[in-house]
Amino acid sequence: MQVLGPHRFNPDIPIPAEATAIHGITDADVATCPKFGDAAAVEYMHFMQDCDLHGFNARRFDVLLIRTEFKRVGILNFPPLETAVVDSFKLFCLQERRDLTAAVEFYCGRSHEGAAHSALADAKASLEVLQGQLRHYPALPRDVAGLAALCAGQDITADGKFQWRGEVPVVAFGRHAGVPLAVMIEQHQDYLRWMSLQVGVFHDMLDNIT
Structure with a gap:
């Protein structure tokens, strides 16, 4: 069996502190690594080439990341869309339901x-679930503001x-993920114009920033 890697590459941009906190890799660690x-x-x-792919949440993260990195260097549509992807997270969700029931x-x-799917029954059940979660997880905040902040995380x-x-x-999706909004305004106004056509996005964002 042929083995390649593991390799580290210099991303050519600063590594966000939030990312370093997760994987422990710093800018200094990759300073001398190839791009x-x-x-x-x-x-x-x-x-x-011709490999099947597997990962946890691979369909929504790893495969998209790989395609993006190949595209950056001019290699388009790789891995091909028809590549077989086995996603353990998807199988987990299919076998262990994550719905209200x-x-x-x-x-x-x-x-x-x-x-x-009866609106009233679902509403009552949702409240029961919240009460059950508060009993099950003693570390959860006990006030609405604290719970809401935990649910929102870093989202604007x-x-x-x-x-x-x-x-x-910052932008948190697509090819500009991680780019500060101020930089987007200076350098990528066309992208922001496109985003402005998406209903409610900027009104929602500005309300949360201000």
């Missing part, structure tokens, strides 16, 4: 089958496409 340029990209492309069973010890907008990095608002 994912033509030679490395071609080597990895040949290695992955499953939450009622777990936190309340009763069945919600048959009542699911409800969809999480804009987030706080410390006190700096």
Whole structure:
């Protein structure tokens, strides 16, 4: 079996502190590492050619990240869309439900089958689930503001496409992920114009920033 890596590459941009806190890799750690340029990209492309892929949340993260990095160096549509991707997270979600019915069973010890999708029954069940979560997790905040802040995390907008990095608002999706909003205004106004056409995005964001 051929093995390639593990390798580290210099991303050519500062590594956010939030990312370092997760994986422990600093700018200094990759300062002398090669960039994912033509030679490395071609080597990895040949290695992955005709391979099936597997990972945890791979369909929504790893595969998209890989395609983006290949695209940056001019290699388009790799891995191909028809590549077989086995995603352990997807299988986990399929086999261990994460819906209201499953939450009622777990936190309340009763069945919600048959009542699911009745608006009133779902609303009552949601409150029961919250009460069950508060009993189950003593470390959870006991006030609405604390719970809401925990649910929001670093999100500025409800969809999480804009987030706080410390006190700096940044884009949190797509090819400009991690770029401060101030930089976007200076350098990528066309992208912001496109975003402004998305209903409610900027009104939501500005309300949260101000």
